[in-house]
Amino acid sequence: MDPRIVIVGAGPAGALLAYLTSSRGIDTLLLERQSDFSREFRGEVLMPSGIRALATAGVDLERVAHCVPERAEAYLNGRPFASIDTSLLEPPLPTAVSQPELLEALVELAEETGHFELRRGTTVRAVARSSEGTILLRTRRVGLSGEEEIRAPYLVGADGRGSVCRKNFAANIKNRSTPLDIVWFKMPYPVAWKESRARFEMGRGHLMIVGRSAEGLLQMAWIILKGTYGDLKSRSIEEWVDEMSRYTDPELAEHLRAHRHEISRPFLLNAVADRVIGWSGRNTLLIGDAAHTMSPVGAQGINLALRDAIVTANELIPTIRNGGDLDAAAARVESRRGPEIDLVQRMASIPPHVVMGRTPFHELARRTIARVADTRLGQRRAATVMSIFLDGVTRVELEV
Ligand SMILES: Cc1cc2nc3c(=O)[nH]c(=O)nc-3n(C[C@H](O)[C@H](O)[C@H](O)COP(=O)(O)OP(=O)(O)OC[C@H]3O[C@@H](n4cnc5c(N)ncnc54)[C@H](O)[C@@H]3O)c2cc1C
Missing domain, CATH: 3.50.50.60 (FAD/NAD(P)-binding domain)
Structure with a gap:
């Protein structure tokens, strides 16, 4: 050709x-x-x-x-503050x-x-x-x-x-660039989670994004500001998992520790x-x-x-x-x-600073987000911001 x-x-x-x-x-x-x-x-x-x-x-x-995901959940400092049954949302999700x-x-x-x-x-x-x-x-x-x-x-x-x-x-x-370190890996999906979940856990300088992958495994992404956990490359995956489990809710922490030897596709990414x-x-x-x-x-x-x-x-x-x-x-x-x-x-570039910042101001911002997430006005504001990430900004249609 x-x-x-x-x-x-x-x-x-x-x-x-x-x-x-x-x-x-x-x-x-x-x-x-x-x-x-x-x-x-x-x-x-x-x-x-x-x-x-x-x-x-x-x-x-x-x-x-x-x-x-059938359920989306948000946690602050290891405690849940929002949970949505996604069947109530307009598809596609x-x-x-x-x-x-x-x-x-x-x-x-x-x-x-x-x-x-x-x-x-x-x-x-x-x-x-x-x-x-x-x-x-x-x-x-x-x-x-x-x-x-x-x-x-x-x-x-x-x-x-x-x-x-x-x-x-x-x-x-x-x-x-946002100076972030991101650890990715997959492990078995928790048997106790009957439905497929997407979960965001934030607080104490950490953001964890957890969800069920297409092949039915638990996909974990652990995001931290660069340097806050030293040189990640020099640590073993068991050490990463131990550190992560200090910041999640107790149920997920137990799952992480129990399955730390069944991790697949670990990956360290410089954002x-x-x-x-x-x-x-x-x-x-x-x-x-x-x-x-x-x-x-x-x-x-x-x-x-x-x-x-x-x-x-x-x-x-x-x-x-x-x-x-x-x-x-x-x-x-x-x-x-x-x-x-x-x-x-x-x-x-904004969320990493708010979600992972370690000053009292950042902690206050996170608590405020968690409080307003429960109000109608807060949900409307969140929906406006989220629509940029969900739907994009401009109209994109195939014209040929
Ligand atoms: C770990 C990780 C997780 C991510 N998670 C998400 C996510 O969940 N959702 C999301 O939307 N985005 C995510 N992203 C970002 C997303 O993957 C990229 O933005 C997206 O893949 C870009 O698509 P692309 O086609 O431009 O480039 P790529 O997907 O990077 O594809 C480029 C291709 O070019 C090939 N290539 C490179 N150099 C050469 C060469 N010299 N000759 C021939 N071939 C070459 C590569 O092998 C590759 O197949 C993630 C990125 C990473 C690294």
Whole structure:
């Protein structure tokens, strides 16, 4: 195949965009360094905004393993202060999804189009733009010796945090980093929790987000301000669990201790949040985390990546078909997506300070939140803020 568009990275942004371009008859080559999607852990919570992005692209979530929480709970200093039966809420609800299955489903759909090729196990080592504007990629494929060269008339860099495409094509990066350490792991789901739960436990400098994963395990995310527990890398997982269980409610603490030897996929993450200013250049565009790396706080990254793919498809597909100005179309992607990214990143940087700050002021703020969470006015205010994280800020619909 002589591709019209080459996409680097088969994460949510690259895989959905590749499906959309190929399904509209545009020959698309997708390059992915992993041979197996389950080897790259990216988090698994889809918000309604991401679920709607998949729906507008015609991708049915029923194709993949997923889990909708039946109860959402909030705890302060180990005590419950809010609990909601989620069947009373308007669907779609935040949903835990198996990301490897979702990505497999997207590339399967793309493969059915006859205009798509996925090269797994292919790492892009370097990218450059020739004087005529063609993009040259040097790649290395698992099992082959030496490097290959690919010539791309148009390149979309969807290669996530640490993007090679960004390194070559982005000059200006705005850092919004929140200094957080995040510990992720899965363990057996508590037998006593009959329904699937999503729980937020905060206080005493800690935030814990707990939920049932798509495969029925307990997914834990323990978030602390960087440095408050020393160098986490030098501690064993048993030590992390002991420390965590000091901050949760007693029932969860007991579960953590009892199952500390059955932990799977432990992962220590340095939270990063930033945004490239100038996503596009001559014949290139960055989307998803490559354009705006999202911290896991607020579970926004997958959703924003999927929404970027929809807007990119809206802009690039008609322009490629009609032979218009692709660089102008790519510039519109950033101007349509930028306001949402900026607002979400700003909002996501607030909760860690309020939730984990250790001053008396932060403790007072947390107690006030817990008190007003029970009032009608408090719930209305919370709903307004939450709608940014749940529904997004701008209207994103597939138009092609
Ligand atoms: C631990 C963790 C938990 C998270 N939890 C959530 C959550 O619950 N909800 C949420 O919405 N967001 C979450 N996020 C953020 C979210 O995962 C990202 O924002 C999202 O995956 C970005 O999608 P993307 O397609 O832009 O990039 P990615 O998902 O990062 O995909 C990029 C792809 O490019 C490939 N790649 C990279 N470099 C190269 C190269 N040189 N050559 C070829 N291929 C390459 C990678 O293998 C990868 O498959 C989490 C992130 C992490 C790290």
